[in-house]
Amino acid sequence: MRKNISSIIKTGLIIQALFLFTCANAQKDTTDLLSLLGEEEPTVDYATATFKTTRVINMHSVENAAAGVLDFRINHRFGPFNMGVNNLFGLDLAYIRLGFEYGITDRLMVGFGRSNVNKELDFFGKYKILRQSTGKKNMPISLSWFSSTVIRTDPFPTTDRKNYLSSRLFYCHQLLIARKFNESLSLQLAPTLVHRNMVLDSTIKNDVLALGAGGRMKITRRTSINAEYVYVLPNQLEYKYKNSFSVGIDIETGGHVFQMHITNSYPMNEKGFITETTGTWGAGDIRFGWNISRVFTIKERKEPSH
Amino acid sequence: MKNLILSIAIIAALSNSLSAQKYFTKEGKINFFAGTKVEDISANTGSATCVIDAATGDIQWSVLVKGFHFERALMEEHFNENYMESSKFPKSEFKGKIENIGSVNFKADGTYNVKVKGDLTMHGVTKNITTDATITIKGGVISCTSKFFVNPKDFNIAIPSAVQDKISNNIEINVSGTLAELKK
Numbered sequence: 001m002r003k004n005i006s007s008i009i010k011t012g013l014i015i016q017a018l019f020l021f022t023c024a025n026a027q028k029d030t031t032d033l034l035s036l037l038g039e040e041e042p043t044v045d046y047a048t049a050t051f052k053t054t055r056v057i058n059m060h061s062v063e064n065a066a067a068g069v070l071d072f073r074i075n076h077r078f079g080p081f082n083m084g085v086n087n088l089f090g091l092d093l094a095y096i097r098l099g100f101e102y103g104i105t106d107r108l109m110v111g112f113g114r115s116n117v118n119k120e121l122d123f124f125g126k127y128k129i130l131r132q133s134t135g136k137k138n139m140p141i142s143l144s145w146f147s148s149t150v151i152r153t154d155p156f157p158t159t160d161r162k163n164y165l166s167s168r169l170f171y172c173h174q175l176l177i178a179r180k181f182n183e184s185l186s187l188q189l190a191p192t193l194v195h196r197n198m199v200l201d202s203t204i205k206n207d208v209l210a211l212g213a214g215g216r217m218k219i220t221r222r223t224s225i226n227a228e229y230v231y232v233l234p235n236q237l238e239y240k241y242k243n244s245f246s247v248g249i250d251i252e253t254g255g256h257v258f259q260m261h262i263t264n265s266y267p268m269n270e271k272g273f274i275t276e277t278t279g280t281w282g283a284g285d286i287r288f289g290w291n292i293s294r295v296f297t298i299k300e301r302k303e304p305s306h
Numbered sequence: 307m308k309n310l311i312l313s314i315a316i317i318a319a320l321s322n323s324l325s326a327q328k329y330f331t332k333e334g335k336i337n338f339f340a341g342t343k344v345e346d347i348s349a350n351t352g353s354a355t356c357v358i359d360a361a362t363g364d365i366q367w368s369v370l371v372k373g374f375h376f377e378r379a380l381m382e383e384h385f386n387e388n389y390m391e392s393s394k395f396p397k398s399e400f401k402g403k404i405e406n407i408g409s410v411n412f413k414a415d416g417t418y419n420v421k422v423k424g425d426l427t428m429h430g431v432t433k434n435i436t437t438d439a440t441i442t443i444k445g446g447v448i449s450c451t452s453k454f455f456v457n458p459k460d461f462n463i464a465i466p467s468a469v470q471d472k473i474s475n476n477i478e479i480n481v482s483g484t485l486a487e488l489k490k
Contacts, residue, residue: 032366033328033357033358033359033364033365033366034355034357034366034368036328036330036357036488037330037332037355037357037488040355043370043373045372048383048386048387049383049386049387066379066380067379068379069378069379069380103379106379183391183393183394221387221388221391222388222466252388253466253468253469254384254468254469254472255380295380297377297378297379297380300377300378301375301376301377301378301379
């Protein structure tokens, strides 16, 4: 009998210990109830705002207008600083491109613009092939395809050749490879092919290969310093053409992005600043310019984008 | 004697499991209105998580900031980039207590008004808030809703003067969820 009771007490103590143990467990749980739900399912975390807008400066960035968003752009490039005080250091002379650009989906955007440089119309499409992400899907870079066509509509430059429409066409194809390294630093590389249907004579190539490089460094939450350089592989262009180099600042205010910069290029479409830049940084042959982007939401989104 | 000790142990074990009764959701809804007369700024998410401990009244919420969706893509980008800095502060959390949990009978249908008090952490800043909430129990389904207001300034979220008249300094936040029993 005695032995029996002691074994019952023992069992009781064990149960008591278990009870205390579970109590202690419950105690631990209350400090972080959410941990009871177990490991969170990983989500795909896409890098957003690699650049503030669809351009680094002249060059397209991996950013697109979002689906249903119209981006109205006004770009100006003034005359070179070395025009002197009589021309207010170039401000008396203005080149302008007006652009209407639209996001069809979150990955695909199209746009057209008209520039008073050679009275050119440009049409482009840009598609996001890869998006930089972490989490469930790890992708170190963003990759976009960009293609544009430019039509010169100014009087035909030569009278000794026939004025075909095709002679007025230019094409540009680019791969945009970018990475947002951290909150402030993003870099982009852009292998580029420009094709000119008509060139001056047979010694000049129709196809031009180039490599664009650009980046931005945020200095505050709403401003960043940008720079870009387009290296045209040697022996492709006439001597007078230079590589395009620009530095600038992005300022974002609500629906606007202002990009102000100094550049040696005045054309504002791809074939223009890549193959027709004439300014040299050394000789003060650089100019002030700006891009103004204003976005309008045409179609509001009902579903989340990804 | 033997029966007595055993039954005490069993009751203790039972009451313990009873007190550990918890409810949860991973599809909690949160929406907020941060606009003014000038501009409509609102966003919502349906993937907030919540756990309530029915015995102690402990309640916890967690939500991914990037999970909030706006009708305007640019607003969403600015929300994440400029205001919430969601890469730096990916989650917002609430950890608190339902003060009068004792008045809620989770086993019977009914609507109970409760007071919730706790710490709200957003944008890396923790602030104590108190709010009224409603717990409704109907046919074993537990749902809860609450509405409260926050001032972005309290959470160190700077509003630039250019948009000051567009963004409210009294942001309305609505929280709701349908909770299921958490089986462990």
